[in-house]
Amino acid sequence: MKPTIQELEKTASQIRRDIVRMVHACQSGHPGGSLGCTDYFTALYFSVMNHDSNFNMDAVGEDIFFLSNGHISPVFYSTLAHAGYFDKAELATFRKLNTRLQGHPTTHxxxxxxxIASGSLGQGLSVAIGAALTKKLNGDKSLVFTLHGDGELQEGQIWEAAMFAPHNKVDNLISTIDVNGQQIDGPTNLVLSLGDLHAKWEAFGWDVLEMKGNDMADVVKTLELAKSRTGQGKPIMILMHTEMGYGVDFMVGSHKWHGVAPNDEQLQLALGQLEETLGDY
Structure with missing residues (x-):
């Protein structure tokens, strides 16, 4: 039985607590994008995606996910831990020496x-297309999901992949872009404007959807809609509109929290806004 929207929101609250605590503990990391994408990760891993926490790299018969903008690793790690991939106590080792929880995810x-390792931006879509084609060749009806940052779209490799997928009818792929309008150097429209993303992806031949990324009900509904539109000859792109830092009032909407850790006082302010629902690690 799938969790209710309210149950998913409670899980998201705990993941957001983990994010700020992890980044605070090592005084490094990327809280802003992690907080903004928490609802997506929660919906994907606890409601939408068919996956097995008994991890197998080949993933035969299960949906798989690739995080392309790997710097938002805190939300990824917390989600995996709560989904049963590893003990949540390991979250305390984030970015520490000899940890498995590197600042950017690696396979080593x-x-x-x-x-996949996802420290360098722009590569995740190409990898996901390869995995999706492999599933099709193997007669595996499962799906491939990816997440990207909007600033990441300034990488040329993204647009090579954007051409390749529709041409090859990679219609078992559901990609999502975190459209928060922020990147490390400032607003994306000032650093390098992305223009009309909906029109661009449609022009490249993708089936384009949009969703409110900080509205759990809309995230679940749109991801399920995307699943229903697979197998029709087109890859699917979801433009997910979020607020960087969502859930913590002093972090919301500012690129300044892209890669800055909260101090002790700021941590307590943040935790005061995020309900502990599943128990802190």
């Missing part, structure tokens, strides 16, 4: 749930 440490 063999952390369950991590399928």
């Amino acid at each position: 440490e063999h952390l369950p749930g991590v399928r």
